Each structure stands twice: as structure tokens, then as C-alpha cells.
Amino acid sequence: MTAECEGVAEARFLAAADRQRLIDALMDAGHEVHGPVVRDGVIRYEPITTIEELPRGWRDEQQPGRYRLQRQDDERLFAWAAPAHSLKPHVFAPRETLFTARRDTEGRLTFETAEPEAPRIAILGARACDLAGLFLQDKHFLHGPHADAAYRARRRNLFLIAVHCTHPAATCFCAATGDGPVARYGYDLAIGEIDAGWLLTARSEAGVAMLARLPVQEADEEQRQAADAAFTAATRAQTRRLPEGDLPARLAALAESPAWAEVAERCLACGNCTAVCPSCFCHAHVEETDLDGGRSRRLRQWDSCFTAGHSLLHGRPVRADIASRYRQWLTHKLAGWHEQYDRSGCSGCGRCITWCPEGIDLLAEATAVLETAE
Amino acid sequence: MSTALPMEAEVLARREESPGLFTLQLRLTDPAAQAAYAFRPGQFNMLYLYGVGEVPISIVSDPREETLIEHTIRAVGRVTRGLERLAPGDRLGLRGPFGNGWPLGDCEQRDVIVVTGGLGCAPVTGAIHYLMKRRERFGHVNIVQGVKHSADLIWREQYECWARMPDTTVLIAADEAEPLWPWHVGRVTDLFDRLHFDPAQTIVLSCGPEGMMIAVAEQLQAKGIPPERIWLSLERNMQCGIGLCGHCQFGARFVCRDGPVFRWRDVASRLKIRGL
Numbered sequence: 001m002t003a004e005c006e007g008v009a010e011a012r013f014l015a016a017a018d019r020q021r022l023i024d025a026l027m028d029a030g031h032e033v034h035g036p037v038v039r040d041g042v043i044r045y046e047p048i049t050t051i052e053e054l055p056r057g058w059r060d061e062q063q064p065g066r067y068r069l070q071r072q073d074d075e076r077l078f079a080w081a082a083p084a085h086s087l088k089p090h091v092f093a094p095r096e097t098l099f100t101a102r103r104d105t106e107g108r109l110t111f112e113t114a115e116p117e118a119p120r121i122a123i124l125g126a127r128a129c130d131l132a133g134l135f136l137q138d139k140h141f142l143h144g145p146h147a148d149a150a151y152r153a154r155r156r157n158l159f160l161i162a163v164h165c166t167h168p169a170a171t172c173f174c175a176a177t178g179d180g181p182v183a184r185y186g187y188d189l190a191i192g193e194i195d196a197g198w199l200l201t202a203r204s205e206a207g208v209a210m211l212a213r214l215p216v217q218e219a220d221e222e223q224r225q226a227a228d229a230a231f232t233a234a235t236r237a238q239t240r241r242l243p244e245g246d247l248p249a250r251l252a253a254l255a256e257s258p259a260w261a262e263v264a265e266r267c268l269a270c271g272n273c274t275a276v277c278p279s280c281f282c283h284a285h286v287e288e289t290d291l292d293g294g295r296s297r298r299l300r301q302w303d304s305c306f307t308a309g310h311s312l313l314h315g316r317p318v319r320a321d322i323a324s325r326y327r328q329w330l331t332h333k334l335a336g337w338h339e340q341y342d343r344s345g346c347s348g349c350g351r352c353i354t355w356c357p358e359g360i361d362l363l364a365e366a367t368a369v370l371e372t373a374e
Numbered sequence: 375m376s377t378a379l380p381m382e383a384e385v386l387a388r389r390e391e392s393p394g395l396f397t398l399q400l401r402l403t404d405p406a407a408q409a410a411y412a413f414r415p416g417q418f419n420m421l422y423l424y425g426v427g428e429v430p431i432s433i434v435s436d437p438r439e440e441t442l443i444e445h446t447i448r449a450v451g452r453v454t455r456g457l458e459r460l461a462p463g464d465r466l467g468l469r470g471p472f473g474n475g476w477p478l479g480d481c482e483q484r485d486v487i488v489v490t491g492g493l494g495c496a497p498v499t500g501a502i503h504y505l506m507k508r509r510e511r512f513g514h515v516n517i518v519q520g521v522k523h524s525a526d527l528i529w530r531e532q533y534e535c536w537a538r539m540p541d542t543t544v545l546i547a548a549d550e551a552e553p554l555w556p557w558h559v560g561r562v563t564d565l566f567d568r569l570h571f572d573p574a575q576t577i578v579l580s581c582g583p584e585g586m587m588i589a590v591a592e593q594l595q596a597k598g599i600p601p602e603r604i605w606l607s608l609e610r611n612m613q614c615g616i617g618l619c620g621h622c623q624f625g626a627r628f629v630c631r632d633g634p635v636f637r638w639r640d641v642a643s644r645l646k647i648r649g650l
């Protein structure tokens with residue numbers, strides 16, 4: 001019976017009144033704690049020091065093109081789904097220096113690598129979809145032939161506390177991608193939230209050590225079953241499905257489907273979807289020169305395949321229209337990633353659907369393209 | 375090799391090839407770095423112009439030339455127009471070499487057909503020099519160059535000199551030509567009946583506009599050359615050169631890292647789709 005309670009089978013119980021102790025222990029161990037807070041009408045990760053800052057009683061409503069928060073009168077801190085940002089900004093910085101070039105009076109150049117900022121951060125409340133997103137970013141930035149030093153420095157310094165999802169949004173489909181709602185890998189410590197408190201599971205050595213600092217008790221069967229029932233309900237509540245079958249082959253055969261032009265009539269090419277996507281890795285290199293002329297910096301900043309500049313070649317974009325850019329985005333996520341990194345580039349967080357100003361739904365568009373095959 | 379951080383390079387010489395097209399001879403200022411620098415024809419460097427930016431440029435010099443690195447550059451954008459203004463003694467940054475390069479080992483004992491078009495000649499020029507300097511290792515070498523206008527042809531004496539080499543065929547076509555143009559007026563593919571090769575023993579190297587390369591590959595395949603022995607050098611937006619920035623993606627391939635040289639067999643279906 002216990003073994004079936006995926007995610008909390010080995011869990012220890014931390015009473016609701018003791019939850020601050022985890023934050024204290026993390027800070028004691030030298031971590032800067034980042035947790036979800038309500039700010040500017042959304043839930044997002046910010047530095048925190050007390051449990052009071054977490055979104056107690058908040059629920060989110062996510063729909064295509066829509067995100068709303070509502071308050072309920074309860075003690076739950078994690079009764080909402082994907083926050084506004086994934087973990088991506090914590091490892092792949094939105095903008096950072098690659099190197100600094102100096103020119104002396106003789107015109108000689110010297111180059112210096114930028115020392116990456118990599119504070120020791122503990123993330124309190126990482127969702128399963130976002131841990132999968134982090135795994136995807138790791139594949140790109142760390143496991144290719146040219147590992148990225150700045151990414152690695154920040155990644156190494158992350159302590160990850162997962163939270164299993166109990167309240168998925170209408171846009172979520174992690175159950176369909178196989179990445180959630182229960183976090184199964186990639187964390188140090190995981191939280192299963194029930195009304196009475198947290199069921200904590202350690203996965204790494206650092207997680208075991210952290211757990212030992214907390215006033216935890218044996219979790220009882222009733223608590224475990226309450227958590228497990230919530231996870232099962234969270235799976236069942238998800239109705240969105242990825243199209244089936246060999247998507248790389250099916251989509252490759254449909255590169256000239258008329259459905260691309262159809263979605264292009266609605267898509268604004270704003271790039272919101274790529275910005276919120278936990279796996280999108282594109283970045284532009286840009287130059288920033290000091291006014292005195294003695295120093296210049298090469299920076300990288302997030303870029304999106306929805307811009308004309310992304311595919312610029314000899315002054316003209318290879319992907320000249322929105323149809324080809326939408327196709328790049330969708331086929332990269334659902335097909336290209338399989339070839340590049342052996343799995344889909346989508347972890348089911350649903351953010352591209354929620355944050356699209358036009359409410360364009362990746363899954364509906366994939367289905368529409370695939371239907372043009374018949 | 376330097377991937378993330380440029381090395382300082384000095385301009386040794388600058389040569390004007392035609393209006394807007396110039397060649398820079400560079401040397402890494404750190405002698406140890408220059409001595410350690412090794413590349414294969416078909417690879418490229420990222421050249422950094424202080425305060426302006428970086429561009430990918432293919433290497434045209436011979437890999438055995440250990441004292442300098444040569445780039446032929448067309449001034450089309452902000453960085454390349456700035457590079458055009460450099461003079462001997464000026465400094466710039468260099469990262470590289472990047473990419474896979476041409477399969478020159480596979481060319482040995484085989485007939486070789488090199489087809490280039492338009493502005494695309496730089497990536498194969500290094501390969502042609504390589505073949506010509508080691509002429510005895512290869513079968514019949516066919517060099518086919520297409521230009522828009524006869525006035526666009528650079529390295530004219532070079533072609534004339536190659537044409538006099540034994541077992542070498544040089545064919546040139548211009549879409550439009552001035553009077554007294556000694557070569558063909560029309561497309562490169564018009565010249566394919568004049569090539570010398572045994573399809574079972576031939577390797578093709580091509581670069582240039584994608585439309586031209588598709589026509590070249592299709593017609594040479596129709597003449598019996600297997601699609602895995604037809605190699606094309608592709609171009610895409612490149613900013614990092616090391617498979618990270620994502621700009622050069624072509625389907626699932628990173629052109630900077632998995633290419634820029636690909637087998638026709640592996641890219642044929644995708645190349646024919648517009649805007650990929």
C-alpha cells in the first residue's frame with residue numbers, strides 16, 4: 001500500500017507550524033532562499049526569508065491567454081500551478097556578459113572572461129515540469145561538446161526543493177508529457193503538501209542532510225494516502241493531451257501544411273511563448289561599448305525564433321514570414337528536440353498557452369497541423 | 375583552439391579582390407597560439423571587431439601554412455564593412471576554428487567535382503588550394519564556378535593557372551557576360567556534360583546559393599553520383615559557433631557544429647522547404 005504512494009512513500013512529516021524551520025535551515029546552510037511570492041498579480045520566485053511571504057491560500061486560474069489569482073481562506077502554500085517563470089532565469093541568465101575586450105592606446109586588444117554571478121540559491125517549490133525543463137536546459141548547456149561555464153557555475157549552486165502538484169491549471173499537461181504532477185528526479189528535497197503540513201522526501205545527500213536538521217516525524221498512513229489521493233486527482237484533472245505517435249516523422253512530413261499559414265494569421269510573433277518556455281535556449285550576442293572607447297563588452301541575451309533577426313542571413317531573414325517562425329517553434333519543441341537531445345522539448349507546463357496574448361494553444365495547433373495529413 | 379574567448383590577431387596584409395571583396399591575412403599575436411592553431415578547409419572562424427561585433431568567416435588559406443590565417447570577406451554588414459577598413463598592423467579578435475570542414479580524406483583516389491556559385495566561393499577556395507597542392511593524390515579534378523555577372527569573377531588568373539594543370543577541368547559560367555568573355559554564358563549546370571568523372575568513384579563539394587546547390591546535387595545525382603558523396607556547405611545566422619545560441623538551427627542540426635558541410639543525402643528533403 002505504502003509503496004504505491006508515489007512521491008511520498010518514504011516521506012517524513014513536517015507540521016505546518018514548523019515550516020519556517022526549513023527556510024531557517026536553508027539560510028543557516030548558506031543558501032539564499034528563493035520562493036514563490038505574489039507580486040504584480042502573478043506568482044513568481046523572489047528572495048524570501050520567512051514562510052509568511054509564500055502565497056498562503058492563493059489559487060491561480062490559467063486559461064489560454066489568461067492568468068488570474070484568487071484568495072481562499074486556508075493554510076495551503078502551494079495550491080496553484082506553474083508560476084509565471086520557470087527555473088530557466090536562475091541558470092540561463094536573461095542577459096549576461098560573455099567577455100570584456102580592452103583596447104590600449106596602441107590598439108592592442110586583450111580579452112577577459114566574465115566571472116559569472118553564481119550565488120548559492122535554494123529554490124523552494126520547484127514544480128515537476130520545471131525540473132524537467134531544467135533537465136532539458138542541462139542537456140543543451142552542459143552535455144554538448146562545449147559546456148557553458150556560466151551556466152554550470154549557477155547550476156552547481158542550486159539546491160532544489162520540489163513540490164508535487166496538487167492543483168494543476170487548465171493549461172497544464174505534465175501528466176501527458178510524463179513529467180508530472182509528481183516530481184520524480186532532479187531535486188534535493190521534495191514537498192508533498194497536505195492540510196496539516198508537508199511530507200518531505202530527500203533524494204540527494206544534501207537533501208538527506210537538510211532533512212536531518214528539521215523536526216520531522218514519521219509520516220502516518222493517513223497522511224500519505226491524503227497526499228497520494230491529491231496527486232492522483234491532479235493527474236486526472238488534466239485533460240490536455242499531446243498528439244500521439246512519432247511526432248518528429250509526422251511533423252517533418254507536414255512542413256508545408258496549410259495549417260502553418262492559418263495559425264500565422266493569429267500569431268503576433270511577440271515571442272512570449274519562447275520567453276516563458278522552460279526549455280528555449282536561444283540567445284543573441286550583442287556588443288556594448290563604454291563611451292570612452294577603452295573597453296567593450298560582448299553580452300548574450302535571450303532571443304526568440306519569432307524575431308526576424310533570429311534567422312538573419314546576408315541581411316535577410318531565412319524565416320521571412322510568421323508561418324515559418326511558428327513552424328520553427330512548434331517543430332523544434334515537439335520534433336527537433338527528440339533528434340537533438342533524445343526527448344521532447346516540452347515538459348507540459350502550459351505557460352506558452354497561458355501567456356500567449358492571442359491564447360494560441362500549442363497542442364491544438366499541433367493537432368491542426370497533423371490533421372491536414374488526412 | 376579557443377571557443378568562448380577570442381584570441382588577439384594582427385592584420386599582416388590586406389588585398390582588394392574586387393569592389394567590396396577583400397582578403398585579410400592574419401596572425402595570432404601569441405606565437406604559441408599561432409603555432410597550436412590547426413584547421414581543416416571548410417571550417418570557419420568568428421572574427422571580432424572591437425566595439426562592433428563578431429561574424430563567421432570561412433578560412434581560405436592552406437592548413438599547412440602555419441604562419442598565417444587567411445580570410446576572404448565580402449563587406450555586407452556592419453562588422454564586415456568595419457573589417458574592410460582594417461590595415462596591416464591593426465588588431466582584431468579571433469575565435470575558432472569551428473565546424474566540421476570538407477571530407478578531403480575521402481577525396482583521395484577519387485575524381486572530384488567542385489561546384490561553387492555566386493558569393494559562395496570562399497568556403498571551397500581553401501579546399502581547391504588543398505587539392506591542387508596535393509594534386510597526385512586525387513583523380514580528375516573538375517572546378518566549376520558560376521557567377522551572376524562575368525565582372526564578379528575573382529581570382530581569374532588562378533582559374534587559368536588551374537586549367538593548365540594535368541587532369542584538371544576548369545569550367546566557368548556567368549549568367550550575364552561582357553563581350554570577349556571566354557567562358558560559358560548560362561548556368562553552371564549547363565556545363566555538366568563537359569565534366570570528367572567516373573560516377574562510382576566521384577565526390578562532389580559544393581557551396582553557394584541554396585537553389586543552385588539543389589540543382590547541382592539533383593543533376594549530379596541523376597548522373598549516377600550517390601547522394602552520400604555529394605557534400606554541401608550551408609550557411610545560417612551564426613553567433614556563438616559552438617552549438618549554444620540556437621541561431622544556426624536547420625531542422626535539428628546546428629549548422630555551426632554539425633556542419634557547415636553536410637551530405638546531400640541528409641539535408642535534401644529539408645533544403646527544398648522554404649524558410650527552414
Ligand code: SF4
Pocket residue numbers: 274277279280281282303304305306328329330332333620623
Ligand atoms: S529555436 Fe525557437 S523554439 Fe527553439 S529554442 Fe530557440 S526560441 Fe525556442
Ligand code: SF4
Pocket residue numbers: 266267268269270271272273274306352355356357358359360
Ligand atoms: S504563439 Fe502567442 S505567445 Fe507565441 S509568438 Fe505567437 S502570439 Fe506570441
Ligand code: FES
Pocket residue numbers: 611612613614615616617618619620621622623628629630631
Ligand atoms: S552559431 Fe550558435 S548554435 Fe550555431
